[in-house]
Amino acid sequence: MSTADVRPYATPTTQTMTQGDTGNDAERALRIELAGVYRVFAMLGWTELIYNHITTRIPGAHTHFLINPFGLHYTEVTASNLVKVDVEGNVVGASSYPVNPAGLVVHAAIHRALPDAHCVMHTHTTAGLAVACSQVGLETTNFYSAQLQGMVAYHEFEGVTVHADEGPRVVADLGDKRLMILRNHGLLSIGSTIAVAFVRLWTLNRACEVQLATAALGAPRRIPDDVAARSTRDALQFDPRHGAGADVLRALLRQVDRIDPSYKE
Structure with missing residues (x-):
């Protein structure tokens, strides 16, 4: 993707993937999991009409990733209608x-620059956006924010993210962190798996929800830095030795299956 503004819509290339073809077995499995996570977001109320994105990089020689079709609600996303794009914003195959x-701007920049960015999630939840709009940002005042000490980066608001030159600045502001509060905008999570990205985002969003509720009571109690540091070290949900969120995500996908398994189509 050049430093020029992105094109109005990503356009198909001449690569050989026909509509409805979902690639090899590994890609098919990723499509099913990602489509299921879109339904999980819908179930949790993490939707913004047809906006916001969850993207997943497809392993291979080329940096291609899957993104939701623009114009569909998250409840309409399926494995087969997810769109494969490259980091220049071109549709790979047909859609x-x-x-x-x-x-494309933020997600493509992250997938291009960070080898461990298998999955990137972005939301505009009310609680997340409220904290993003506050001067103080995330406060270490509750059980969940105490597990995120030193894990959250910030990026200043630059307007609607349609200018490609903003992408590298997002990556630079991330540094070695994999959670970000986009000032005046929303939350961002990155993971080496879809499950890791999800459990990180869930924890950050939950911290924002509790912070928002606490603010209504006034005078929140700050957690001491040493206690927060210990809480962050003891937070097992991010640890691959303890599933790194996979068990949580499987449980939520089972709920989605009971509601509507059509995401697998």
């Missing part, structure tokens, strides 16, 4: 759907 350029 009946366009891609939101606001999703």
Whole structure:
């Protein structure tokens, strides 16, 4: 992707993937998992009409990733209608759907720059956006924020993310962190797996929800730095030795299956 503004919609290339073809078995499995996570977000109320994005990089020689079709609600996303794009914003193969350029700028920059960025999630939840709009940002005042000490980066608001030159600045502001509060905008999570990205985002969003509720009571109690540091070390949900969120995500996907398994189509 050049430093020029992104094109209005990603456009198909001449590569040989026909509509409805979902690639090899590994890609098919990723498509099913990612489509299921879109339904999980919908179940949790983490939707913003047809906006926001969850992307997953497809392993291989080329940096290709899957993104939701622009114009569909998360409850309409399926394994087969996810759009495969490259980091220049081109659709790989064919799709009946366009891609939101606001999703390409940040997600493409992260997938291009960070080898461990298998999955990138971005939300505009009320609690997350409220904390992003506050001067203080995330406060270490509750059980969940105490597990995120030193894990959250910040990026200043630059407007709607349709200008490609913002992408590298997001990456630079991330540094070695894999959670970000986009000032005045929302939350961002990155993971080496979909499950890791999810459990990180869930913890950050939950911290924001509790912070927002606490603010209504006034005078929140700050957790001492040493206690927060210990809590962060003891937070097992991020640790691969303890599933790194996979068990949580499987449980939520089972709920989605009971509601509507059509995401697998």
